Amino acid sequence: MANQNSFLTDYLDKKNCSAEEEGRLFHLLQFLSFIRNFTVDKNWKTHKIKDRIYYFIKFSLSDFIDFTDIKIIGSYQRKELLDYFEQLQKVDPIVTQFSNGAFRSYVCFPYVDCDNPSQNSWEIEILVNEQLFDFSY
Secondary structure (H helix, E strand, C coil): CCCCCHHHHHHHHHHCCCHHHHHHHHHHHHHHHHHHHHCCCCCCEEEEECCEEEEEEEEEHHHHHHHHCCCCCCHHHHHHHHHHHHHHHHCCCEEEECCCCCEEEECCCCEEEEECCCCCCCEEEEEEEHHHHCCCC
């Protein structure tokens, strides 16, 4: 059986990424793993933008913390984690090139909402591009 981390380490070795880029890639793959595991056997809503499908996924911050085994000691760590979800919208878009001047671009996460309506438990809502969700890393 191949090492599950081989893609990540091989990619990072060849890419010559900065520490910040490595961290972003690692967290993206970690998040994709979470939503795939979290949504197993669950029905989620789909939205269509032009010819692309987006999945609407809703989960609690505590579910993500449990999955990643992150230790939240105070509000600073929680704020950093919430900032991470905001940063998802800065992931490079999926671009389809048609010719020298024509292209189509789709953002991977067009909607991200972090809210604490009950003042007890943070809820995260995200639209994720089907192509990214199904990406076989």
